[in-house]
Amino acid sequence: MPLKGVIFDFDGTIVSQEIDFKKIFLEIRSLLLSYRLKEPKKILPILEYLQKVKKINGKKAEQFLKQAYTLLFLREEEASKNTRPIPGVKEFLTQLKKAGFFIGIVTRNSRIIVERTLKKLNIPYDLLLAREDVLRVKPHPSHIGLILKKLKLKKSEVIVAGDHPLDVICAKKLGILSCGVLSGGRKGEEFLKAGADFIYNDITHLAYFLGLKKLPDGKLEHQLLKYLLNKYCKNDTSIITRPGIGVDASLVRAQEKILALKSDPITLVSKDIGTYAVTINANDIVCSGAKPRWLIATAIFPSGTIFPSIEEIFKNISQACQKQNVILAGGHTEISSCVSKTLLCCSMIGEKLKKTRQVKKVSPGDALILVKQVAIEGASILARENKKLAKKFPDIVKKALDATKKPGISIVREALLAWKTVPVIKMHDPTEGGIAAAIAEIAESAGCGFIIDEKKVSFYGPAKVFSRFLKINPYGLISSGCLLVLVPKKYAAKLINAFRKNKIPASVIGHAIKEKNILLKKGREIVDFKFSASDELLKSR
Numbered sequence: 001m002p003l004k005g006v007i008f009d010f011d012g013t014i015v016s017q018e019i020d021f022k023k024i025f026l027e028i029r030s031l032l033l034s035y036r037l038k039e040p041k042k043i044l045p046i047l048e049y050l051q052k053v054k055k056i057n058g059k060k061a062e063q064f065l066k067q068a069y070t071l072l073f074l075r076e077e078e079a080s081k082n083t084r085p086i087p088g089v090k091e092f093l094t095q096l097k098k099a100g101f102f103i104g105i106v107t108r109n110s111r112i113i114v115e116r117t118l119k120k121l122n123i124p125y126d127l128l129l130a131r132e133d134v135l136r137v138k139p140h141p142s143h144i145g146l147i148l149k150k151l152k153l154k155k156s157e158v159i160v161a162g163d164h165p166l167d168v169i170c171a172k173k174l175g176i177l178s179c180g181v182l183s184g185g186r187k188g189e190e191f192l193k194a195g196a197d198f199i200y201n202d203i204t205h206l207a208y209f210l211g212l213k214k215l216p217d218g219k220l221e222h223q224l225l226k227y228l229l230n231k232y233c234k235n236d237t238s239i240i241t242r243p244g245i246g247v248d249a250s251l252v253r254a255q256e257k258i259l260a261l262k263s264d265p266i267t268l269v270s271k272d273i274g275t276y277a278v279t280i281n282a283n284d285i286v287c288s289g290a291k292p293r294w295l296i297a298t299a300i301f302p303s304g305t306i307f308p309s310i311e312e313i314f315k316n317i318s319q320a321c322q323k324q325n326v327i328l329a330g331g332h333t334e335i336s337s338c339v340s341k342t343l344l345c346c347s348m349i350g351e352k353l354k355k356t357r358q359v360k361k362v363s364p365g366d367a368l369i370l371v372k373q374v375a376i377e378g379a380s381i382l383a384r385e386n387k388k389l390a391k392k393f394p395d396i397v398k399k400a401l402d403a404t405k406k407p408g409i410s411i412v413r414e415a416l417l418a419w420k421t422v423p424v425i426k427m428h429d430p431t432e433g434g435i436a437a438a439i440a441e442i443a444e445s446a447g448c449g450f451i452i453d454e455k456k457v458s459f460y461g462p463a464k465v466f467s468r469f470l471k472i473n474p475y476g477l478i479s480s481g482c483l484l485v486l487v488p489k490k491y492a493a494k495l496i497n498a499f500r501k502n503k504i505p506a507s508v509i510g511h512a513i514k515e516k517n518i519l520l521k522k523g524r525e526i527v528d529f530k531f532s533a534s535d536e537l538l539k540s541r
Contacts (some may be wrong), residue, residue, distance in 0.1 A: 012184025274316030
């Protein structure tokens with residue numbers, strides 16, 4: 001059911017204002033002690049503290065409570081004088097209204113002050129519920145429940161957005177989608193623990209999810225993909241490995257055999273498209289601990305395509321299948337005005353390898369190994385598609401044109417060697433978004449973070465040259481041809497030695513950390529390791 005409304009928290013989500021609740025609490029507590037009333041044994045937020053005082057003191061607390069609420073009101077009023085809308089939020093809410101969405105606002109603050117602030121800042125909304133409107137405030141979900149009732153919306157028709165984990169907890173209690181925003185100063189890990197469906201720097205990023213902004217070309221942003229997989233990929237006893245971020249292929253049980261399933265389209269290249277399709281799908285299959293066996297290919301050609309062009313692609317697919325010992329088992333071929341260039345989408349099935357050892361739990365210090373060089377595929381595509389490079393670097397382009405064969409974009413041999421040599425925690429084949437996105441994906445899949453040593457990351461030579469000239473980030477350049485293997489730290493040296501004996505370049509580029517963030521060591525400096533699901537190739541066009 002499509003979404004019809006968004007329920008927002010106020011302070012820290014829509015507006016920025018400095019209310020020192022700790023200072024206010026100390027003032028209220030001092031006032032309580034002057035009245036010689038009983039004090040709650042637990043440290044509570046202000047509103048819950050006042051409710052507890054009323055409960056344990058009864059009528060004796062009436063005068064204190066009246067004075068305390070007045071004090072709280074005055075401090076909120078003082079803070080409201082410097083209130084400012086978070087950048088871009090007013091425009092976002094206006095866009096929501098124009099698109100027909102209902103806007104609800106729930107807050108623990110005073111109704112009078114919040115209403116006055118919303119009017120002063122000209123912020124659009126449909127319904128506001130403050131602390132005076134319910135018997136129990138957040139994290140109790142009564143605020144949200146009452147908004148649904150008044151706006152006549154179903155739970156499946158709204159999403160709750162707030163800057164505090166309490167907002168997420170409220171939504172979870174009612175089974176409603178939630179978005180944690182970092183504009184109020186809270187950390188992403190706090191929202192992860194609370195079970196947020198989305199976490200963004202501010203609420204304007206919800207525009208993509210709500211369909212108010214067009215998605216950029218490239219991979220679907222991780223959180224959006226995760227939402228789709230969780231919602232539409234149902235559990236089944238035949239599914240051993242569910243689809244997920246950083247999961248290259250699904251494992252299914254077919255009678256006594258376990259099969260690996262994978263599907264991937266090729267959209268960024270035109271020449272040798274069959275080689276790319278077969279190799280990339282085979283890479284993903286072997287990363288799941290299976291051997292590639294069968295391929296089903298769907299090829300859609302643009303109007304005006306001639307038959308020899310179609311035959312050339314079939315030949316390309318057949319040769320790639322023979323090289324990987326894969327059987328082309330069927331598919332679909334069509335000419336359509338719906339595409340402007342050939343679209344090839346392949347589904348590959350593999351058989352689970354026997355006697356592989358996989359470790360389910362990652363521990364701090366476990367080794368992340370990079371096999372072969374980064375951005376081989378990206379360099380090859382740039383050499384084929386970017387005419388500026390051919391003029392500027394003719395010799396380097398000539399080398400890169402052959403990169404799909406030498407050093408090659410297949411990692412099947414390397415992955416099979418890893419599976420046979422040591423227990424593996426996770427294995428991943430970097431594609432769109434490059435090594436940066438791949439590290440983020442393997443971190444998401446393993447439930448950990450990483451600290452990466454920049455000096456240990458080896459890039460394919462032409463990729464470095466092209467990236468500098470085109471002013472793009474090589475970390476985000478499509479990178480089939482290299483492999484990431486996460487292994488327990490005690491097995492790292494053994495696997496590196498095995499690769500070296502087989503003349504395969506490999507090195508430990510980082511280690512797992514408990515915190516769920518990714519850091520990059522640049523000399524003596526440690527910085528956040530940023531990534532994007534959108535590939536750097538798209539910036540070079």
